[in-house]
Amino acid sequence: GNSVTQMEGPVTLSEEAFLTINCTYTATGYPSLFWYVQYPGEGLQLLLKATKADDKGSNKGFEATYRKETTSFHLEKGSVQVSDSAVYFCALSRSGGYQKVTFGIGTKLQVIP
Amino acid sequence: DAGVTQSPTHLIKTRGQQVTLRCSPKSGHDTVSWYQQALGQGPQFIFQYYEEEERQRGNFPDRFSGHQFPNYSSELNVNALWLGDSALYLCASSLGPSQGSHEQYFGPGTRLTVT
Numbered sequence: 001g002n003s004v005t006q007m008e009g010p011v012t013l014s015e016e017a018f019l020t021i022n023c024t025y026t027a028t029g030y031p032s033l034f035w036y037v038q039y040p041g042e043g044l045q046l047l048l049k050a051t052k053a054d055d056k057g058s059n060k061g062f063e064a065t066y067r068k069e070t071t072s073f074h075l076e077k078g079s080v081q082v083s084d085s086a087v088y089f090c091a092l093s094r095s096g097g098y099q100k101v102t103f104g105i106g107t108k109l110q111v112i113p
Numbered sequence: 114d115a116g117v118t119q120s121p122t123h124l125i126k127t128r129g130q131q132v133t134l135r136c137s138p139k140s141g142h143d144t145v146s147w148y149q150q151a152l153g154q155g156p157q158f159i160f161q162y163y164e165e166e167e168r169q170r171g172n173f174p175d176r177f178s179g180h181q182f183p184n185y186s187s188e189l190n191v192n193a194l195w196l197g198d199s200a201l202y203l204c205a206s207s208l209g210p211s212q213g214s215h216e217q218y219f220g221p222g223t224r225l226t227v228t
Contacts, residue, residue: 043117043219044203045219049216089156098161099217100146100161101148101156101158101205101217106153
């Protein structure tokens with residue numbers, strides 16, 4: 001079955017540091033890949049997505065590239081802010097038909113001033 | 114444009130009781146999925162409803178059941194509650210399978226505590 005593996009946190013960075021959160025997946029076919037963010041006490045928000053190999057999703061300074069050859073979708077940001085402190089989930093869903101989302105365990109990011 | 118709404122926000126129940134959680138999808142969406150998120154874990158898929166029928170189901174026992182109404186809103190019912198059912202229950206809505214969208218929009222969740 002489908003699965004997502006992401007680096008365990010927590011990750012603590014100083015403001016303006018570079019962020020990388022690693023994510024790899026196992027899936028049949030060509031899934032769509034996502035990063036969701038969950039701020040304290042809130043539900044999930046879609047941060048970015050990519051639907052085919054070599055696509056780059058980007059939003060709010062965050063980027064991730066769909067790498068079919070390495071089955072990876074690492075999240076990066078060049079300069080993090082305190083407001084980026086949250087839990088980040090890598091996820092996938094199969095393309096077409098009835099789609100359920102399979103999530104990783106989540107990586108907690110804490111950015112300190 | 115109203116997003117996904119869920120009620121109630123918080124709920125405390127006793128072991129063995131039954132609970133019903135409610136969800137209204139984002140305007141224009143006709144598919145509703147439910148997820149369980151235990152503390153410190155990623156969300157786990159429970160089931161998905163489209164055209165008032167359960168279309169997919171995750172690895173959850175029959176104690177978990179659901180319903181979708183003609184207006185696309187949905188309920189999640191859990192019978193014979195266990196302590197282990199304590200979690201954040203998330204509802205997500207999306208467009209139907211024929212419309213090709215991959216995005217699910219999540220509500221704020223219902224925090225269920227079983228004592």
